[in-house]
Amino acid sequence: MYLTRFRLNTARLGARRLLSSPQMLHAGVLSSFADLPPAGEGTPRVLWRIDRNSxxxxxxxxxxxxxxxxxxxxxxxxxxxxxxxxxYDYAPFLSRLAAGDRWAFRLTANPVHTARRTDDEPTKITAHVGLRHQLGWLLKRQDSAGFKVLEKPAERQLIPGQDRYELIVHDRRQLAFKKSGQRQPVTLVTVTYDGRLEITDPDALRRTLSLGLGKAKAYGCGLMTLAEA
Structure with a gap:
């Protein structure tokens, strides 16, 4: 596995066009590889993410x-x-992950759930748009993903009981773009999570870092990265 970082020149029209279309950027990312691995469950895949630091x-x-x-x-x-x-060669870093280690993390994701208005309707994938539900989406997945989000000491909670976690949600975006061959546009809600975690299951976390978390991975979601806390 390899981790790559590339800075885009946002003053250029080409960069702005790519950033405005997750489909175009996905195609640009995939064309960076001469041979793509066959898709399959549990197979390492190509993940990507845009970080807008400023x-x-x-x-x-x-x-x-x-x-x-x-x-x-x-x-x-x-x-x-x-x-x-x-x-960078990602494998040595992944192999060193151990239970109890604490890291800062960043994840851009597409938090969704299935819902229906009446019992007679089929379920439909629907985006979480409220902050509480977007936080809950990640917290529900932390155990199976191999980590737990750290909790704040009580004296640091601005609203006791509601501001429990070392976790913020920002850069909330609603994207709409057309896929070739489809008349209706694709719409996505994406958010970025920044927080601090403790590793509970190193193997599960290695899978999360290699395979991604959640849906819409082709459109810049699912890639979690770690940094020293």
Missing amino acids: KAETYLYIVGPDKPDLTHLVEQAGWPETGRWQT
């Missing part, structure tokens, strides 16, 4: 089973003369 700093992160070649993205949306990307 107007001047927008990064593309990619995790995949092989090293990517981002030359085309540098030419289209970077700095052709000086632009580079950094790729």
